[in-house]
Every structure is written in C-alpha cells, then in structure tokens.
Amino acid sequence: MADLRALFSSNDPSGVQSAEAFTNRQxxxxxxxxxxxxxxxxxxxxxxxxxxxxxxxxxxxxxxxxxxxxxxxxxxxxxxxxxxxxxxxxxxxxxxxxxxxxxxxxxxxxxxxxxxxxxxxxxxxxxxxxxxxxGRPLPGFDLALRRYWDAQHPGEPLEDYIRRTGLMGKVGQLLPDQLQAAVSEVAGSLQLPGMIGSAAGQVATALVHALRERRERAQALAGAARTAALLEAEPDLEALSYYPHLLAWELHHLPAKKKxxxxxxxxxxxxxxxxxxxxxxxxxxxxxxxxxxxxxxxxxxxxxxxxxxxxxxxxxxxxxxxxxxxxxxxxxxxxxxxxxxxxLGDFSTADCDSYLARRLTHEGQPLIGPDIRAVITERSHGLPLHLDLSVARFLEIRRTGRMPVAADFDHTFPALIARTLSDLTDDERHVLRSASLLDAFDLDLATRAAGLAHQAPARRLVERPMIGEDPYAIWPYHLHGAIRTALQSDDTHTPDRWTPADWNQAATRALAALGHQWQHSDRTAATGDRAFLVACLRQGLRLARDHHLNDLAWLTDAAFAYIDDSVWEPIAPPTPAPGTGPAADTPADALAEVLTAISRRQHEHRDLTTRRLSDVLAAGLLSDELVQLALYYRAKADKDLGRTAQAMDGMRQVAASEGRLASRARRGLANLARIHGDFPTALSILPGLGWKGRQHRVHGDILWPQGDFTAAAHAFRQARDQAEQHQAPGERAIVQTRLALGTAFTDPVRAQDEIALAHQLLEPLDQRATVLLAQIAALVRDAGTDHAIADRVSVLRAQIDVAGLLWLIPLLETALVFHHAVRDDQGELTAAITRLQAATATGDFAYYVDIAHYMADLPLPAGSAVRWLEDPELIRTRWRRLVMDRRPGIATV
Known part of the structure; x- marks a missing residue:
C-alpha cells in the first residue's frame, strides 16, 4: 500500500518509493x-x-x-x-x-x-x-432487522442511510434489496394479502401467529426456536442486540455452496x-x-x-x-x-531496523540510512508508533531541502503523549506522570509519589499495557521506555501538562516515598534487605540528581548503611575519570560519585580512588557527615598506597569528628600504628573500638605477627561470630580470610578447608584486596612444596600492582621468604629478603623484615625500630619453629 504522505512530500512522485512495511509478527x-x-x-x-x-x-x-x-x-x-x-x-x-x-x-x-x-x-x-x-436474503434475521429499521428510523430509507454514512461500498445497495426480498418471501410463504408484504411489522406479526399455531411452513421458514420471541419484542436497541442469534442460525443452515x-x-x-x-x-x-x-x-x-x-x-x-x-x-x-x-509487544531491534529500511526506498535502496535508523531504533524502545512518527519527521525535514541527519532524531513526539493519555482518567494521568519519575514501582510507591490517599488509580493504571510487569523484581511495575522518555522530556502540549514546579514536587514526593519504603517496609524475607537498600539508593540518587533536590534526606542514612558491610554492589554507572567528563553539580551527584569511587576501587587503582574523592571534597557539595565518609575512604586508599602520613591525617580528622565513622577511623589509626611497627600503641586503641570498629579483627591482625597464632585464631573466630550475628557477609569473608592466612602458617592441611571456605564466602562479594589476600594464604599453605611458586608470586605481584594495593607486597614477599626458608634455599632466601627490605624502605611494614630474619635464623639488620608486644627472642623462636616444623613434610618433594 502506498504512503500518500510520502508521495506528496516531494515534487518527484517517482523518486521516493514508500510502502506500509509490516514487520515480522510471526x-x-x-x-x-x-x-x-x-x-x-x-x-x-x-x-x-x-x-x-x-x-x-x-x-x-x-x-x-x-x-x-x-x-x-x-x-x-x-x-x-x-x-x-x-x-x-x-x-x-x-x-x-x-x-x-x-x-x-x-x-x-x-x-x-x-x-x-x-x-x-x-x-x-x-x-x-x-x-x-x-448473495441471498437471510429471512428470519432480515425480517427482524427491517422491522427494527422501520420502527427506529421512520421515513428514512435504509439505502439513504447507507449512502449517507459511508457504508455503501460496491455492494451497499444489495442489503436494502435483500431485506425487502426477505419480507416479501415471508409474506409470500404465509400467503398474506399483497399490500401487507411491504410492511415488515405486519409481516412479522403474521409470522409470529403462524409460529404460535405451529404451522409447518412458518416453522421451516423461521428456523430458529427463539424467532417468535424476538419478533414479538419491542424493536429497540436491546432487541437488536439479540438478533445476531437469528443471523447465526441462518448462516449455519446455508446450503454448502453458500456457506x-x-x-x-x-x-x-x-x-x-x-x-x-x-x-x-x-x-x-x-x-x-x-x-x-x-x-x-x-x-x-x-x-x-x-x-x-x-x-x-x-x-x-x-x-x-x-x-x-x-x-x-x-x-x-x-x-x-x-x-x-x-x-502485543514491542518490535525487536532487528525488526525496527528492518521496518525503517523497507518503509522508504529510493531506487530499491533504503532512503533512511543506518546511522539514522540506529538512533530512531534506540529512542523508540521498540514502539512502532515512534517509528512511524520518525518516518514522518524524516519526510518533513527532507521536504525543506535538507537531508536529515542522525541528530535530528534524538527527539520525542507529543503525539506519543497524546495517544497515551487519551483514555486515562485525571487521577490515572496524575499517577502516570508521577510514576514516570521512577525506574520501577509498586502500587504503594506510585500512590505515594502521586500524593494520593488511595491506591485505586494506581491499580487501574498497572492494568494498562503501557505498564510492564516483572513479578520477580523488587518493584514489579515499570513504564514503557518510549512513553516515559516522552513524558519527561516533551510533555508541553497537553491541556493538563505539569509545570516545572509540579515535576519538582512530584520528584520530592517520589524521593520521600522511596525513603519511607526503605525505612519501614519489611523486604528481608522476599528480596534481601541488602538488595532493597541498593535499589532504593539507585533510584533515590537519580531522582535527587535529575531534579536538583538539595535535601538528601534519607539518602545519607542509606549511604552509611551501604558502606557498612563492604559488599560494594555498583550504585551507578561508572563515571568518567576527572577531567574527562562533567563535574558533579548537585549534592546527589557528589554522593553518587563518592559511593561510586568507593565501590569502583575494587576494580581501579587506588590512586584514581584518592583523586576522585579529592575532587568531590573540593567541590564543597557534601554535608558534614558525608565529608567524613569521603575523608575516611580517601585515607584508606592512601593507606593502601603506602601514603601513611596522609592516611594518618585523614583518619585523625574523622576520629576527632566523633561521627558515624569515628570507630572505624580509630581502627584505621590502630592499623597504621601496627603498620609502623608500634604494636603497643595499636593494642592500646583496641578497647574503644567495639563491633563498629571491628575490635576482634584488629586484635587478630596485631597478634599473628607476634607468632601467637593460637590467640590470633581465637580473635578471628570471635570476629567471624560477631559478623554472623550482625548478618554482615562482607566482614565475615574478611575475617575468614585472615583466619585462613594464620592457619596456613601453622597447619597447611587444615588451611585447605579454611581457604576453601574463604573463597566460598567471597564468591558473591566484590572484595578485590581480600581475594588477593586469600591467594597469598594459598602460597603460605604450599610453602616448601610447590616448585612453581615463583610463577604464582609473579602473577600476584602484577595483580597487586595493577590494583594499587601496595600494602600487600610486603606480605607477599614474606610468604616467599617462608617458602625459601622451609626449603633452606639460601640464595633465593637472600634475594627475597632484599626485595622485602626494598618494599619496606619507608618504614611501613618493617616488622615483616624482622619476621623474615626470624624465619631464616639470621641476625636482625641494624636499626630495627619494631616495638613488639613480647620479648623479640620469644617471637623469633615462634617463627623459626614454624619453618622447622614444615621441613619434614617436604623431604620427599
């Protein structure tokens, strides 16, 4: 079928070939x-x-x-x-x-x-x-229809009505003739007087009498058992709606050639x-x-x-x-x-492209180029109406003498909104616009976002096909993508369109509704509290960002809940590196960047993490509480990079604030004291840490360098028990990995199970540093027995360097020292200790150098400043015993 609009869009009627392209609906x-x-x-x-x-x-x-x-x-x-x-x-x-x-x-x-x-x-x-x-009358139905027509349209011939209303067609005149023929046929069969044959009402009355008298000819003529009752009824619209019963009977009993x-x-x-x-x-x-x-x-x-x-x-x-x-x-x-x-669903991407390619052609080739088709397809979300409107736009631009380009179709159409809103009630339109602000919603969320007190409009709306449903999602409903985009970007032509203030108020309501659900809904059993938190954060941050809502309200609490367990699900798409993209200009942008930088550090170099967090802090968009959040994680990244002075300064600022992260910051100070080799100071900080400061984990980290693996293992188990009690899978994986590392030094057989459990707990998480630590534990477990350990160390060293986790290098070299000490390979042992000394030249982790000398039974180098918790000779004995206890197991290796 030709597209007349396309035909009349050009002075050359043969230039553009157009057709109604029907996409595969197999x-x-x-x-x-x-x-x-x-x-x-x-x-x-x-x-x-x-x-x-x-x-x-x-x-x-x-x-x-x-x-x-x-x-x-x-x-x-x-x-x-x-x-x-x-x-x-x-x-x-x-x-x-x-x-x-x-x-x-x-x-x-x-x-x-x-x-x-x-x-x-x-x-x-x-x-x-x-x-x-x-091609023939249908007597029973036709008589009833003619009787109805004469009663309801007195003085208006049926043929005039058909002509006036456009029902004529090429067979339009057949119907009045067949209806008249049906009346005459009944009149003739009943042998009625001649004049009565033209009055359908009188013929119908005579037929009813004949049927009531059970005349055989009348029964054969009428056929359907309910004919008499229908002809007796008042010939109004209600009766007309029952006449199709007669039509069905007539059609069913037609001769075979006429069926x-x-x-x-x-x-x-x-x-x-x-x-x-x-x-x-x-x-x-x-x-x-x-x-x-x-x-x-x-x-x-x-x-x-x-x-x-x-x-x-x-x-x-x-x-x-x-x-x-x-x-x-x-x-x-x-x-x-x-x-x-x-x-009837949307077109696939391939169907959209095929439709656009076949819709308009020139000399047998698609007139709409592939770059334009790609943009239209993406913006359409598979909606055929958007494709048709885009074709019309293409023709309109081309008619002006300019060839359309892809940028012309990064566009929405008011007609989409008009078609969508045309059959909705006022309340349903209000809910629809409010729900368009949300990526997904349920009845409660849509109702609260709309500011309504009852769910009925939302319930009616979700029954409309413009609303998709995924019963297994956190929020089951979502608005069709093309309609959502059109509502948000081009709702400027409808009579009841919203003003910018209306949209802002709706965004404020939607943000508050999300917060209410996160704070009050019991989602733990159905979806997991963690998944619901992340979903609320993602929607809330986008709402606050897109509508420049300066009051982050519950988002601050949710941000601290997010970082509480070290799981690190993505909160937002990765943002461009500083200097390559637009800077954050709202508090929501700033918070999203902070959370993204914190989570992305598992996949990026820690130096990028510090730069991203520094840029956000410099923008001055964060509240005091969120400033502490950025400072704390920048200090952690500095610690990982070996920038101990900067890390110490950041941790002190956060600890002095006495805010939500003060306990964690004090833990950071304890860890930094340990890194300096000042174990007594680190130990003195422990009593004030508690669960929030991960006191038992820090205690284990202090004890195992002393060679006191029994006490360290007890501390790690206490930390693991606490993590399980608080339903903190991230912390549980961290302390299990540390327990596996300690066990790897003392009992390589049992370490196999501890390392396997650590990997099992880490599998669903995103903790790069802890995964690398588990791999180091596996090296310690295999010390003295694996001839290919040097290759494993090289791979790990490269992974650590890429991640910017320089604090793991001294531990990695210490594991290698343990391997060579067990094998009593003096040449490799000396080389490993030399690399370890270079890795700790700043003074950080210098206690690993002392431990290496203890394992190798070598005198300490001059200038060791490590402050141990016990007599250094006792600690030397413990580490040397680990080496000697391992040696009998490698006699046959």
Missing part, C-alpha cells in the same frame, strides 16, 4: 491461525449447536497493547490475508486448510475514526458484508468501554450469540470478560464462560481452548 500470525483452525474444527463437529447458549465460548482471540504498538496494522494485515489466499502466511495452510470460505469484516470502533460509531452500525456492517458474500465463516475484526475496542459498559455489553452479546463466527479483538486493554468481578455489568462473565480470556489461563497457547488473550 508469533501473532501463528496464534491467529491456530485459534481460527480450532474454531473451524469446533463448528464442523457433529455436536456443534448454534442455538446452544450455555456452552463456553472460544470463538474469540484478543490482542492488547499500548497505543501505537501495531494493533490496527495487524488487523489490516489479517483482513488482507483472509481476503486473498495468496497473502496468507505458509503456516496458515496447515492450520486453516483451503476448503473454508472465510469472510473478513473489519470494524474500527474508534470514536475519532467514525463519528457516531455504535452498535447499530456494527450490525449493519456485518450484514452488509454478508450481502455480497452470501461462509465470518471473521469479524473489531479494532480500537478500548473506545467501547465507559463507566456503564453499555456498548461493550451489546458487543459481547453479539460475540456470544454468534458462536459460528470468529472474532479478533484489538484494544489497549485486556478483555476483562473472563473475570468474575464484572458479573452484573456484562451478561456473560467469568472463567467458565470465557476459559481462554481468564487472566491466568494455565493452558498453553497452542492447546485447544487454550489462552486466547495476548499482549
């Missing part, structure tokens, strides 16, 4: 073919009774989806395929067969497409289509629904009373006929009446009587 073709094939089998079965009003109905298939998803196009293509057998997909031949005469009747119920569309027009359209296909199966395509079905469902009730009655016809219904919303909740509003409701339309039909779509209601 699934929908198969669904219709299967359902229609099953319907044909059902009506051909011996037990089929067209007058049975109690049997469940499966003569309908429904497609629903958001405006612009391609429902009308699908129905037009179905109409064409049903009209011309050569346009049918191959799979239809098997499902439908070639022997059936199928009559497609497509009716657009859109109020805008046909002013005054009503049930009367629907009935006339169906009968008019049959007039040409059957036809109507396939009635009802488009834009959402325009039939109102508060009272008056028109929908009449249309549903039509479907029920014509079980021999097959109906394809398309609309924006699900057909609710299979739900018992509509009882009293419609005649036939519930899963028993419509088994295929139930909300949770359990039968597979391909089974007989199976699911008959389907969401």
């Amino acid at each position: 699934l929908q073709w198969s669904l219709v073919a299967t359902a229609l094939g099953e319907h044909l089998q059902a009506i051909a079965a011996r037990g089929f009774d067209v007058e049975d009003l109690e049997h469940p109905r499966n003569n309908v298939i429904a497609f629903y989806g958001i405006g612009g998803v391609g429902k009308s196009t699908l129905l037009r293509k179905l109409e064409a395929a049903l009209t011309a057998a050569d346009q049918r997909p191959q799979q239809w031949a098997t499902a439908i067969g070639a022997g059936e005469r199928l009559l497609p009747v497509r009716i657009d119920l859109s109020r805008s497409a046909s002013t005054g569309t009503d049930f009367e027009r629907v009935v006339l359209t169906i009968r008019l289509a049959l007039a040409g296909a059957v 036809v199966v109507p396939v009635i395509l009802l488009d834009t079905f959402e325009d039939t629904a109102d508060r009272h469902r008056d028109l929908e009730r009449l249309l549903q009655r039509l479907v029920w009373l014509m079980p021999g016809a097959f109906f394809v219904i398309a609309g924006r919303n699900r057909l609710p006929w299979g739900e018992a909740a509509l009882e009293g509003q419609l005649d036939y409701t519930g899963p028993t009446a419509w088994p295929g339309l139930t909300p949770r039909a359990e039968q597979p779509a391909h089974a007989a009587g199976g699911r008959r209601q389907h969401l």
Whole structure:
C-alpha cells in the first residue's frame, strides 16, 4: 500500500518509493491461525449447536497493547490475508486448510475514526458484508432487522442511510434489496394479502401467529426456536442486540455452496468501554450469540470478560464462560481452548531496523540510512508508533531541502503523549506522570509519589499495557521506555501538562516515598534487605540528581548503611575519570560519585580512588557527615598506597569528628600504628573500638605477627561470630580470610578447608584486596612444596600492582621468604629478603623484615625500630619453629 504522505512530500512522485512495511509478527500470525483452525474444527463437529447458549465460548482471540504498538496494522494485515489466499502466511495452510470460505469484516470502533460509531452500525456492517458474500436474503434475521429499521428510523430509507454514512461500498445497495426480498418471501410463504408484504411489522406479526399455531411452513421458514420471541419484542436497541442469534442460525443452515465463516475484526475496542459498559455489553452479546463466527479483538486493554468481578455489568462473565480470556489461563497457547488473550509487544531491534529500511526506498535502496535508523531504533524502545512518527519527521525535514541527519532524531513526539493519555482518567494521568519519575514501582510507591490517599488509580493504571510487569523484581511495575522518555522530556502540549514546579514536587514526593519504603517496609524475607537498600539508593540518587533536590534526606542514612558491610554492589554507572567528563553539580551527584569511587576501587587503582574523592571534597557539595565518609575512604586508599602520613591525617580528622565513622577511623589509626611497627600503641586503641570498629579483627591482625597464632585464631573466630550475628557477609569473608592466612602458617592441611571456605564466602562479594589476600594464604599453605611458586608470586605481584594495593607486597614477599626458608634455599632466601627490605624502605611494614630474619635464623639488620608486644627472642623462636616444623613434610618433594 502506498504512503500518500510520502508521495506528496516531494515534487518527484517517482523518486521516493514508500510502502506500509509490516514487520515480522510471526508469533501473532501463528496464534491467529491456530485459534481460527480450532474454531473451524469446533463448528464442523457433529455436536456443534448454534442455538446452544450455555456452552463456553472460544470463538474469540484478543490482542492488547499500548497505543501505537501495531494493533490496527495487524488487523489490516489479517483482513488482507483472509481476503486473498495468496497473502496468507505458509503456516496458515496447515492450520486453516483451503476448503473454508472465510469472510473478513473489519470494524474500527474508534470514536475519532467514525463519528457516531455504535452498535447499530456494527450490525449493519456485518450484514452488509454478508450481502455480497452470501448473495441471498437471510429471512428470519432480515425480517427482524427491517422491522427494527422501520420502527427506529421512520421515513428514512435504509439505502439513504447507507449512502449517507459511508457504508455503501460496491455492494451497499444489495442489503436494502435483500431485506425487502426477505419480507416479501415471508409474506409470500404465509400467503398474506399483497399490500401487507411491504410492511415488515405486519409481516412479522403474521409470522409470529403462524409460529404460535405451529404451522409447518412458518416453522421451516423461521428456523430458529427463539424467532417468535424476538419478533414479538419491542424493536429497540436491546432487541437488536439479540438478533445476531437469528443471523447465526441462518448462516449455519446455508446450503454448502453458500456457506461462509465470518471473521469479524473489531479494532480500537478500548473506545467501547465507559463507566456503564453499555456498548461493550451489546458487543459481547453479539460475540456470544454468534458462536459460528470468529472474532479478533484489538484494544489497549485486556478483555476483562473472563473475570468474575464484572458479573452484573456484562451478561456473560467469568472463567467458565470465557476459559481462554481468564487472566491466568494455565493452558498453553497452542492447546485447544487454550489462552486466547495476548499482549502485543514491542518490535525487536532487528525488526525496527528492518521496518525503517523497507518503509522508504529510493531506487530499491533504503532512503533512511543506518546511522539514522540506529538512533530512531534506540529512542523508540521498540514502539512502532515512534517509528512511524520518525518516518514522518524524516519526510518533513527532507521536504525543506535538507537531508536529515542522525541528530535530528534524538527527539520525542507529543503525539506519543497524546495517544497515551487519551483514555486515562485525571487521577490515572496524575499517577502516570508521577510514576514516570521512577525506574520501577509498586502500587504503594506510585500512590505515594502521586500524593494520593488511595491506591485505586494506581491499580487501574498497572492494568494498562503501557505498564510492564516483572513479578520477580523488587518493584514489579515499570513504564514503557518510549512513553516515559516522552513524558519527561516533551510533555508541553497537553491541556493538563505539569509545570516545572509540579515535576519538582512530584520528584520530592517520589524521593520521600522511596525513603519511607526503605525505612519501614519489611523486604528481608522476599528480596534481601541488602538488595532493597541498593535499589532504593539507585533510584533515590537519580531522582535527587535529575531534579536538583538539595535535601538528601534519607539518602545519607542509606549511604552509611551501604558502606557498612563492604559488599560494594555498583550504585551507578561508572563515571568518567576527572577531567574527562562533567563535574558533579548537585549534592546527589557528589554522593553518587563518592559511593561510586568507593565501590569502583575494587576494580581501579587506588590512586584514581584518592583523586576522585579529592575532587568531590573540593567541590564543597557534601554535608558534614558525608565529608567524613569521603575523608575516611580517601585515607584508606592512601593507606593502601603506602601514603601513611596522609592516611594518618585523614583518619585523625574523622576520629576527632566523633561521627558515624569515628570507630572505624580509630581502627584505621590502630592499623597504621601496627603498620609502623608500634604494636603497643595499636593494642592500646583496641578497647574503644567495639563491633563498629571491628575490635576482634584488629586484635587478630596485631597478634599473628607476634607468632601467637593460637590467640590470633581465637580473635578471628570471635570476629567471624560477631559478623554472623550482625548478618554482615562482607566482614565475615574478611575475617575468614585472615583466619585462613594464620592457619596456613601453622597447619597447611587444615588451611585447605579454611581457604576453601574463604573463597566460598567471597564468591558473591566484590572484595578485590581480600581475594588477593586469600591467594597469598594459598602460597603460605604450599610453602616448601610447590616448585612453581615463583610463577604464582609473579602473577600476584602484577595483580597487586595493577590494583594499587601496595600494602600487600610486603606480605607477599614474606610468604616467599617462608617458602625459601622451609626449603633452606639460601640464595633465593637472600634475594627475597632484599626485595622485602626494598618494599619496606619507608618504614611501613618493617616488622615483616624482622619476621623474615626470624624465619631464616639470621641476625636482625641494624636499626630495627619494631616495638613488639613480647620479648623479640620469644617471637623469633615462634617463627623459626614454624619453618622447622614444615621441613619434614617436604623431604620427599
């Protein structure tokens, strides 16, 4: 089919070739073919009774989806395929067969497409289509219809009405003639006086009398058992809605050569629904009373006929009446009587590109280039309406004399919003705009974001196809991407559009609603408290950033909850390195950058972490509490880089603030004292640390360098028990890895299990330094037995250097010293000690040099300043004993 808009967009009618490109809807073709094939089998079965009003109905298939998803196009293509057998997909031949005469009747119920569309027009359209296909009167129905027409339209001939309303078509005049012929046929059969033959009312009355008297000729003429009752009823709209029962009987009893199966395509079905469902009730009655016809219904919303909740509003409701339309039909779509209601989804990326490439062509080649097609596809989120609007934009730009470029289509369309909002109530539109601020939501979140006191509008909204659902997500609902983008960026032409202040207030409400859910909802059992925290943080930070909300409210508490357990899930997409992207300009930007820098340090060099945090601190956008957060993690990164003076300064500032991180900062000071070799000072800080300062873990770190592995293991186990009590998997993995390291020195057999447990606990986490520490523990376990240990050390050294975790290098070299000491390889031992001395030349971790000399039974170098907790000779004895105890195990290696 030619695109007239494209044809009239250029002075060269042959230059641009356009066609209505129909993207592959393979699934929908198969669904219709299967359902229609099953319907044909059902009506051909011996037990089929067209007058049975109690049997469940499966003569309908429904497609629903958001405006612009391609429902009308699908129905037009179905109409064409049903009209011309050569346009049918191959799979239809098997499902439908070639022997059936199928009559497609497509009716657009859109109020805008046909002013005054009503049930009367629907009935006339169906009968008019049959007039040409059957080519003969249908006496019982035609007499009833003519009687109705004469009563409801006195003085207006039917042919004039058909001509005036555009129903004429090439067979338009057949219907009035056939209706008149039906009246005459009944009058003649009943041998009525000549003048009475033109009065349908009098003929109907005579036929009723004849039927009541059980005259054989009248019964043969009327056929349907309920004909008399229908002809006696007042010929009003209510009676008209029951006349299709007569039509169904007539069609079923046609001679074989005249038989036809109507396939009635009802488009834009959402325009039939109102508060009272008056028109929908009449249309549903039509479907029920014509079980021999097959109906394809398309609309924006699900057909609710299979739900018992509509009882009293419609005649036939519930899963028993419509088994295929139930909300949770359990039968597979391909089974007989199976699911008959389907969401018409978006196009795939490949389908979008194919559609755009075939929509406009020039000399057989796509007129829309691949770069433009890629932009349109991305912005469309698969919505066909967006593709059509983009094609129109392409033609409009081209008409001005300029060739369109990709940047022209980084664009949203007001028409998307108009189509979306057209059939929503005021409250539903309010909830929709509020929900568009959220990446995902539930009923409570959407209601609170909208500032409403009741959930009914949100509940109605989530039943619309523009809302996607993932029942396994933290928040199950999300708005279609194209509609969400259009609402947020181009809602400037609707009568009830929001002002910037409205959007800001809604963002404030949405942020508060997220905070309320995080602080009050019990999500632990369903999704895990940690996952819910991260989800709230991601949405909250984006809301605060996009709408420049300076009051971070609950986000500060959530940020501290996030860093509490050292798990480090991504909070936001990685941000550009300083100097390569825009600087943070809101408090939310600054907080997001802090949390991103903290989590990304597991994948970046620690020097980048310090620079990112320094830049955020320099911007001055953080509150006092969040300044302490940035200072603390910058000090930790400085410690990892061996910048002990800077780390000490940062930790002192945070400890002096007596804020939330004061205990952690004091722990940092204890660790820095240990790093300096000042163990008594480190030990003196312990009593004030408690759980928040990880007191037992710090104690174990102080004890094992003394060679007191028994006491250190006890401290680490206490720390692990505390972590389990506080449900802190990150801390549990850290202390388990330290326990594995200590055990690796003393009992390599048992260390195997401890290291395996450490890796198991680390698997779901993102702790790069602890993973590397576990690998060092494995080196210690294998000391003296692994001839390839030097290669393992080289790989680890490179990984440590890439990560910027320089504090691990002295420990790595100490593990290598242990290996060579066990093997008594003096040459390698000397080289390893030399490297260790170079790695600790600043004085940090110098106690590893002393430990190396203890293991090798060598005198200490001059100038050792390590302050041990016990007599250095006792510590020497402990470390030397570890080496000697390991040697018998390598005798045969």
